[in-house]
Amino acid sequence: MVEFPALACPIVLAPMAGGPNTPALAAAVANAGGVGSFGFAYSTPEQIRADLAATRALTTGPLNANFFVFRPVDPPESGAVQRALAAVAALPGASGVPVAAPVPPFFPDLRLQLEPIWQARPAFLTFHLGLPPPEVIERAHALGICVGVTATRAAEARAIAAARADFIVAQGSEAGGHCGVFTPGEPGDWLAVRELVRAIAPLTELPVIAAGGLMSGTDIREALAAGADAAQLGTAFLATTESGASAAHRRLLLGEPDRGTVLTRAFSGRYARGLRNTYTDRMHSADVLPFPLQNSLTGPLRKAAAARDDAEYQSLWAGQHYARCRDGSARELVRRLLTELDA
Numbered sequence: 001m002v003e004f005p006a007l008a009c010p011i012v013l014a015p016m017a018g019g020p021n022t023p024a025l026a027a028a029v030a031n032a033g034g035v036g037s038f039g040f041a042y043s044t045p046e047q048i049r050a051d052l053a054a055t056r057a058l059t060t061g062p063l064n065a066n067f068f069v070f071r072p073v074d075p076p077e078s079g080a081v082q083r084a085l086a087a088v089a090a091l092p093g094a095s096g097v098p099v100a101a102p103v104p105p106f107f108p109d110l111r112l113q114l115e116p117i118w119q120a121r122p123a124f125l126t127f128h129l130g131l132p133p134p135e136v137i138e139r140a141h142a143l144g145i146c147v148g149v150t151a152t153r154a155a156e157a158r159a160i161a162a163a164r165a166d167f168i169v170a171q172g173s174e175a176g177g178h179c180g181v182f183t184p185g186e187p188g189d190w191l192a193v194r195e196l197v198r199a200i201a202p203l204t205e206l207p208v209i210a211a212g213g214l215m216s217g218t219d220i221r222e223a224l225a226a227g228a229d230a231a232q233l234g235t236a237f238l239a240t241t242e243s244g245a246s247a248a249h250r251r252l253l254l255g256e257p258d259r260g261t262v263l264t265r266a267f268s269g270r271y272a273r274g275l276r277n278t279y280t281d282r283m284h285s286a287d288v289l290p291f292p293l294q295n296s297l298t299g300p301l302r303k304a305a306a307a308r309d310d311a312e313y314q315s316l317w318a319g320q321h322y323a324r325c326r327d328g329s330a331r332e333l334v335r336r337l338l339t340e341l342d343a
């Protein structure tokens, strides 16, 4: 086991794969005494190495590298692929976009992605959607890296403790991005963050990091009062200057408080919370391939929408309380969060 290091401030920047995490954003949080994270799920080893090196040039504070772990899926039968393709190709926003059946490899190889981690040795290594192989936890421990895993229910927290991980990220149902539930499919009974922390904290000695809908210092204080050791915030940082979120993403976060969020599997094949848009509405009951095949299938559509600054066909992950997003610098946001926390 590696002991969770004492933090000067109880704020963890959420790992956010797909662009929002930048070296400047991670460094801003780490320099304030919190943890600067990267969601590296979709990154190549070269990108991972470059991001960590660029961040190291900006901070000596604690960093967290985060990956997805999931069971490989069997190739679906061709009828299922054709139905999923047809659903996406029929969308008005897919006009002129080359929508094609996904071809392997559907996802980066975790073993290769971890090579730069073993060299750079960030303080934290975290996993989402399931448990990493035991040898990964052992190797991290041998290098002094503290390992965390997301739990969305008590049973997952028990499994994380039994796997000898060092801490638990308790992700409540308000959270933006992918639901970390270990089994693909609907998350089912998913508690809101404070109730989840109250359910998980007494089960283990491990530190618990609360995640989901935490937007202010008051929210953080309440999560700590429920039994959390620190708070992980994603959506709150999306609209900051240092965030790599797309222009459309920022525009809706700051300017469309009534749009609302939905939990959808139509973008990637696994349930994730994001801003409601034409895609989530039209694909609500469409045929969808399992994760990560649906993610590959929708990649060109999402990329084309981002290039034409079209919010209606991008996956704009956001937590339920996104309407309380604040712009300005991440450094300033951390300062305000800490002032509110102490108030």
Ligand SMILES: Cc1cc2nc3c(=O)[nH]c(=O)nc-3n(C[C@H](O)[C@H](O)[C@H](O)COP(=O)(O)O)c2cc1C
Binding pocket: 014, 015, 016, 017, 020, 039, 040, 041, 066, 067, 127, 128, 150, 171, 174, 175, 176, 177, 178, 211, 212, 213, 214, 232, 233, 234, 235, 236, 316, 317, 318, 319, 320, 321
């Ligand atoms: C844009 C975005 C991308 C995310 N990507 C990841 C990820 O790659 N890995 C991960 O463990 N969690 C990911 N999450 C979930 C966060 O870790 C965290 O649970 C969530 O942000 C907490 O809810 P909040 O967004 O309301 O703060 C993502 C969240 C968002 C908003």
